[in-house]
Amino acid sequence: MSSPISTSDTFYNHFRRHGISRRTFLNFCGVSAATLGLAPTMAGRIAHALETKPRTPVIWLHGLECTCCSESFIRSAHPLATDVILSMISLDYDDLIMASAGHQAEAILDDIRTRYRGQYILAVEGNAPFGQDGMSCFIAGRPFHEQLKEMAADCSAVVAWGSCASWGCVQAARPNPTQATPVDEIIRDKPVIKVPGCPPIAEVMTGILTYMLTFDRLPELDRQGRPKMFYGQRIHDKCYRRPHFDAGQFVERFDDEGARKGYCLYKVGCKGPTTYNACSTVRWNNGVSFPIQSGHGCIGCSEKGFWDKEGFYQHVTDTHVFGVEANADKVGLAAVGGVGAAIGAHAAYSAYRRGKQSVDQSAGAGEQTTAKATETESQD
């Protein structure tokens, strides 16, 4: 298929393809200059810019969420959030930082949808509830799911930021009182790129966005719809405390001798062995640390349904996620070879569930495969 992210196209070419004359185009540039309170001479420069290379418009919608994804995004160190917003994309709608409000804000949605039909990226933070007539999240007097569907209809691709948009996250935990529904269960005719995590790592967010802009293509997704490049391995696979796991050296209680020596947090609930994310490699906040390095187990915040998988301080082997019956004590006290066998069993289990994919690509071997992800892969 043709690239969904047409960075090589220009606004002017788009205009011409839709049968709009150059005269009308220049008139538009003049009106734009006047709207901004700029001198008429600026119209020519606006025209030049639009004839060369526009920044890809990004519409960033907020549903039921806590805004942690936006907060994470602005923490990006490379690239800096300022550079992303000023030089890489055109963040035309994001109710967290946009200057306009009310009617002036909503007018932007219509404008971008019309002018950049099929060319803008729809970034979605949060999800849409269907309880309470959909009115447990409403914007401009209407249910959020209407805004979401309308803006998805003409976008090039959907980026589902965070665990809310990807899986439902905390408001969808049992019993999901608002019937909060993840994006790919609502938008079924567009590629949906899931970037889970509560929130996702800042540099993973900007990395995925700039990948799309730089390489003019969608990232390769695993069967759950996550980019393989950042969600291809478990935190456990690359954890710097892994040697302590292999050696059977565990923190037994918080702040014990093992905790001070940086032993493995598996027995106080670490979900690193079942969580696919880049925390142990990219780390957080420009590489300063990640949860395990700061003494708390991974809570598995990028995994589907992590809120409902036992407590955060329970052993993960008790939950049978592995398909391996060994518990932490057996695994930890076993010789290295024994541990290898346990991990190998996990890998084989993953490979079985995922058919022809190799062990190396066992990224995203979760509990569910969705038709959506398969479609996305075939389109790519």
Next chain:
Amino acid sequence: MTVTTPNGFSLDNSGQRVVVDPVTRIEGHLRVEVNLDESNVIRNAVSTGTMWRGLEVILKGRDPRDAWAFTQRICGVCTGTHALTSVRAVEDALGIDIPENANSIRNLMQLTLQAQDHLVHFYHLHALDWVDVVSALKADPKATSQLAQSISPWPLSSPGYFRDIKARLTRFVESGQLGPFMNGYWGSPAYKLPPEANLMAVAHYLEALDFQKEIVKIHTVYGGKNPHPNWLVGGMPCAINVDDTGAVGAINMERLNLVSSIIDRTIEFIDQVYLPDLQAIASFYKDWTYGGGLSGQSMLSYGDIPDHANDDSEANLLLPRGAIIGGDLNTIHPVDLRDPEQIQEFVDHSWFHYADETQGLHPWDGVTEPNFQLGPNAKGSKTHIQAVDENAKYSWIKAPRWRGHAMEVGPLSRWVIGYVQGRPDFKEPVDKLLTDLGLPVTALFSTLGRTAARGLEASWAAHKMRYFQDKLVANIKAGDTATANTDHWEPRTWPKQAKGVGTTEAPRGALGHWVSIDNGKIDNYQAVVPTTWNGSPRDPAGNIGAYEAALLNTPLAKAEEPLEILRTLHSFDPCLACSTHLMSPDGSPLTEIRVR
């Protein structure tokens, strides 16, 4: 028709109705409707929370040690403060004391949030209400440099620096793609800054966006990530080891040094950029005295930042606790969160159901059952609302009251209470700012007063970070490296039934969580949050909330542009994901639907 509310405000809903939905540059989703008289002055104001997430029913039956992670996800902007409130509530219920180091680290985390959140609020959520970005294109870089150097020693202030910023901004505007600045209110007569002040503010908007990510690295050191760092019932999860094998996997000298250097840079940025900008911008808006509302009348603070661990007494709290009512600034009333007569929530104007909606409920007895319906005078339909009916139910926010009074919470409330108590670290900076601006103390009771108090508090917080980091290091030096008390970690050590309350002063104001535990599981959980107080709808007696009160009597330069409305709403720093209430265990179970 004109009515006077019990809390003393005159409302007239006869004029033109103006709707602002969405209110942007806030956390979450908020709608505001106002009525304007023929002079475009606001005579009636209606604030509607437009989202609800139902976290409380989700918490029922869970492990109370996990509650911090759920409640932290109430809000990713004030990240950490709900988690801290939650672990305090659970520790209160279970009688768990925490080590001194855990108290210092928790305070460092909370103060880090205050400093970073206030900074981001000022530049990225609020500044565009006062700063005209397009006007900055007309600025003279040399004159901008002179202005910057006249108010601050901040080194990024040369003419060349501002020339580069101007060139970058010009390129951006000339691209025709204005991104977040599209459809702004540029050129409005409500903007008062000269081009040079606008250019300086735009430069600092960008610098602050780059710098805020540094401040939060303190959360990353002690909590592993930001947003949403990790916490622990009984203390903090980060072990301390400065001496021995394994120190590289714990809080060690390098980690302490990293935190220390971030604190130094945070103090520097806030004192040399944020505060001078705040004062410079305010000096052009001294005539814009609107937005007082409940401030100076009814203000509430729970207090926070305990100097020593395990002591919740007022004297031990570095942020003050107390209530002001009836405009009597000479009396600070004591506040007791356990007293069923003090804090109560009402729902007769909220989209919830009580058996008797004339009565309020204390949070330990709280009920949150959704009941979405519009009043008879609403315009539009249930799913396409054109105007709400404020005489009926009109918001997803409940109406909390303190002894029946609608209250304002937030930095201004904390600072007014600290000021009238005569605490020097509150009184001296306030007096200095007012003297420099040539304003009386009553000028605090305004939109600008809220914004100024937040700036002063950001500086206060940054300096207090230094205090607690030094305290932590001194305690380690004295041989105490404990960070967690796990004596009551196992549920078998807990009482069969327990109730607790935890509080913080979140960036936006007084925050409380009330928890009941039964047989090791959460039986009931209620949160009353700052934006529930400030964004409150009317109550059965007819008292209006803080947003509504603050918007009244403000003139709009242009009826079709909500700039002045945004100014006043933003001065509260609304956080709707926090405020929109959760659901009680009594809420009716809902069947799950799948959308295909």
